[in-house]
Amino acid sequence: MKYNQQELLISVIADLLKGSQHVAVGMASPIPGSAALLVREETSRTDKPLRVSMIGGNANNPFTDGGRELFDCAGQGRIDTFFLGGVQIDGNANINLVGTGKYPNMVRRFAGSFGSTYMYLMVPRVIIFRPEHTKRVLVPKVDFISAPGISENGVFRNGGPYALVTQLCVMHFDRKRSRFRLTSVHPHSNIEEIKDNTGFKFDHPDLVPKTVVPNEGRLLLLRKTISKEIAKTYPKFAKDAFKDAT
Amino acid sequence: MPLFLKLNQLVEKIEAGSLVVLPPDYSYVPMASVFSLIKQSIKGLHIVFAPIGGLAADLLIGSGCVKSVEAGAITLGEFGVAPRFTEAVVSGSIEIKDSTCPAIHTALQAAEKGVPFMPLRGLIGSDVLKNRPDWKIIENPFVDKEDKIVLLPSIKPDIALIHAPLADQYGNIWIGKRRELLTMAHAAETTFVTVERIQNRNLLANEQSAAGTIPEIYIGGIALAETGSWPLALPGYYEEDTISLSEYANVAQTREGFDKWVQIVLKTKFDEI
Numbered sequence: 036m037k038y039n040q041q042e043l044l045i046s047v048i049a050d051l052l053k054g055s056q057h058v059a060v061g062m063a064s065p066i067p068g069s070a071a072l073l074v075r076e077e078t079s080r081t082d083k084p085l086r087v088s089m090i091g092g093n094a095n096n097p098f099t100d101g102g103r104e105l106f107d108c109a110g111q112g113r114i115d116t117f118f119l120g121g122v123q124i125d126g127n128a129n130i131n132l133v134g135t136g137k138y139p140n141m142v143r144r145f146a147g148s149f150g151s152t153y154m155y156l157m158v159p160r161v162i163i164f165r166p167e168h169t170k171r172v173l174v175p176k177v178d179f180i181s182a183p184g185i186s187e188n189g190v191f192r193n194g195g196p197y198a199l200v201t202q203l204c205v206m207h208f209d210r211k212r213s214r215f216r217l218t219s220v221h222p223h224s225n226i227e228e229i230k231d232n233t234g235f236k237f238d239h240p241d242l243v244p245k246t247v248v249p250n251e252g253r254l255l256l257l258r259k260t261i262s263k264e265i266a267k268t269y270p271k272f273a274k275d276a277f278k279d280a281t
Numbered sequence: 282m283p284l285f286l287k288l289n290q291l292v293e294k295i296e297a298g299s300l301v302v303l304p305p306d307y308s309y310v311p312m313a314s315v316f317s318l319i320k321q322s323i324k325g326l327h328i329v330f331a332p333i334g335g336l337a338a339d340l341l342i343g344s345g346c347v348k349s350v351e352a353g354a355i356t357l358g359e360f361g362v363a364p365r366f367t368e369a370v371v372s373g374s375i376e377i378k379d380s381t382c383p384a385i386h387t388a389l390q391a392a393e394k395g396v397p398f399m400p401l402r403g404l405i406g407s408d409v410l411k412n413r414p415d416w417k418i419i420e421n422p423f424v425d426k427e428d429k430i431v432l433l434p435s436i437k438p439d440i441a442l443i444h445a446p447l448a449d450q451y452g453n454i455w456i457g458k459r460r461e462l463l464t465m466a467h468a469a470e471t472t473f474v475t476v477e478r479i480q481n482r483n484l485l486a487n488e489q490s491a492a493g494t495i496p497e498i499y500i501g502g503i504a505l506a507e508t509g510s511w512p513l514a515l516p517g518y519y520e521e522d523t524i525s526l527s528e529y530a531n532v533a534q535t536r537e538g539f540d541k542w543v544q545i546v547l548k549t550k551f552d553e554i
Contacts, residue, residue: 062307062333063358091307093516101460102305102332103390106383110402132354133379138412140373146362147354149333152381152410153403181381183406189427190405271359 046249094267126235128184148181155182283452306335332382353382391435392468441469452497471501
């Protein structure tokens with residue numbers, strides 16, 4: 036069964052949520068949000084259904100104590116998985132959401148660090164999702180550290196980088212070695228393309244597996260059920276993302 | 282008991298140079314007050330967002346009302362980058378105090394309690410912390426082992442500026458579950474509110490409405506402003522005006538486009554106030 040790029044990325048992220056119990060989805064995250072809702076549906080009849088808490092809208096948003104509750108929840112360890120993006124990401128999994136050039140009057144300024152500076156240290160598994168896979172994004176060293184990939188001894192850290200998902204591949208982060216390791220390549224790409232477009236060094240096995248693509252059951256669930264659920268938070272995305280869904 | 286005023290009378294009470302806290306775009310944003318601030322040309326403001334800014338930030342910055350801004354981020358969300366904010370930061374015409382969302386919530390919570398600072402986990406190792414000389418790292422005094430933690434000074438705004446669906450005749454304000462507004466009101470010296478409606482009732486008289494109410498203790502002034510969060514949504518009441526928002530995101534890319542858009546809005550929507 037044919038799938039589009041968005042459906043592939045949703046499925047890839049869904050596979051990374053295996054073992055998670057409570058996923059929180061931050062602002063402007065329709066693809067991670069769809070993946071979380073998909074896994075919730077797939078695990079709904081098991082003894083460990085996934086709990087999904089989305090901010091940015093009323094749907095699937097359980098919070099009643101204002102904007103701070105997500106962070107308080109994370110601080111207590113009630114959330115085990117979260118997503119972050121990045122204007123730049125480097126080989127030590129440092130994330131930059133602020134801009135490029137010299138701070139503060141940067142060459143290109145972006146929105147800001149949001150909750151990353153805190154969440155990256157508090158949530159056990161953070162999945163970095165950035166579709167653009169170029170040397171402009173995946174750099175040797177970020178221009179500004181919104182959230183550090185690793186911490187020194189003596190700094191309380193409950194969590195951090197788990198995996199990086201781009202439109203070309205999946206990498207996992209080895210916290211001990213402070214390096215990414217390529218784990219799978221999406222069907223339309225190959226390791227040469229990934230090396231050519233990554234600005235930092237990473238490890239990889241001799242034979243890199245192909246990314247598992249969504250099967251028919253998952254695609255049908257996505258198109259019939261999840262598309263409606265994610266539309267409650269991201270109506271525009273839901274309209275466009277499942278357009279080829281026939 | 283708070284004063285019931287006209288919009289322009291309410292807003293003219295905000296002095297130039299005040300520290301004003303504003304809600305994020307997903308909450309109840311006082312856009313009518315923002316347009317009135319621009320119209321009355323109240324300048325030198327220090328604005329703090331609880332915890333991220335959007336259209337209100339971009340409009341105030343583009344209109345030259347802002348001296349400094351503190352936020353976890355400033356963005357127009359699905360409408361893209363905040364163009365006037367971006368231009369002002371790159372050109373250095375405003376001071377930016379980059380923060381992170383939970384740090385702002387926490388600093389406001391310190392002000393709620395009237396304590397000078399509060400600790401927060403995370404942050405260590407970031408350039409956010411490195412660029413905040415006002416934030417300090419200490420060792421946790423309650424354990425024997427090494428355990429660094431950051432202390433954030435309280436943020437005590439002069440004014441919290443919010444919009445809400447409803448005020449009662451006593452000046453109590455209904456905010457439902459938008460409880461960041463409650464934190465803002467607790468933290469600030471006083472709170473100025475625009476509302477969609479004013480009703481002859483007492484919101485504190487029953488448990489259900491009292492639970493979503495800011496009591497009038499914290500409220501300094503109230504003005505009626507129907508569709509007062511336009512062009513943003515008032516969640517649960519009306520949707521955002523996506524046409525106006527996309528138009529803004531588009532034309533505000535240039536100084537001229539921005540000025541023209543603001544002038545038209547002030548003339549067509551805020552002419553007599």
